[in-house]
Amino acid sequence: MTSRHAILILILFATNAVADQHALPKLELGVALLSLSAPHYRGSAHSTSYLLPVPYIKYRGERFRIDEGVEGRLFNSENLILSISGNGSLPVDDDNPERVGMASLEGSVEVGPSLEYRLRKGERDSLWFELPLRFAITIESNPQYIGRVLHPRLVWRLHPLSKNQWKLRFAVGPLYASKQFHDYYYSVDKDEVRGSRTAFQAGAGYSGLRGDFTYSKRLGDYWIGGFVRYDSLNNSVIE
Secondary structure, X not given: OOOEEEEEEEEEEEEOOOOOOOOOXXXXXXXXXXXXXXXXXXXXXXXXXXXXXXXXXXXEOOOEEEOOOEEEEOOOOOOEEEEEEEEEEOOEOOOOHHHOOOOOEOOEEEEEEEEEEEEEEOOOEEEEEEEEEEEEEEOOOOOOEEEEEEOOEEEEEEOOOOOXXXXXXXXXXXXXXXXXXXXXXXXXXXXXOEOOEOOEOOOOEEEEEEXXXXXXXXXXOEEEEEEEEEEEOOOOOOO
16 A cells, blocks of 8 residues: 645635734634645545634744644753644545445544754754654544654744744655554455455554655734655665
8 A cells, every 4th residue: 555645725814913014913712714735645546625614723922822732841951842743534434445345544643742852043944853642533523543653854944034934844755654543544344355355353553654845924813834744664664
């Protein structure tokens, strides 16, 4: 099994916070209109598009921040951060051509700690090493724990010097997942064999390579941005 997919999100936020001319506000609240095109799951050849309203929250405290995630600073050091990393997936019905005759996949959420260390600091950019470990559960009336994911990555950030400049982020790194996580998405039991779909028992280990590119810009009291994700399952244990 091998595939590459991209996710594209275009967002327009209307915030109700009013900043002064030179500083960003400590708290911003608003509403976003999110357009999302995503594969049904990593490795799927089929995708779905969505248009959703979502809440927008940003908080910029000295020790606690909500921006690209939820983070708290350790040891009064700007170079070492402990944050909360998150990810998720949408539900997949059994009408997906790749999963006909198989159980539906519930939506899931992945949450866990991320240790982040700054390797380099420039005038406008910085380079970080991040080590998020996330634990996944299904979103249903009786949630199930479905395994864990480790995603070490290098992250380059370009910081705006003024509010009308672009903010950029590029991250790349391998994914590793437990047998339980891979089994939920990729294992095929003998009674699910059909056509070219053969029996398969997924194992733990390398889950492929992931790259993310994020860009955003403020336009007065508005915020516009986008997100592109590239996933490759080449040479993974689920290929």
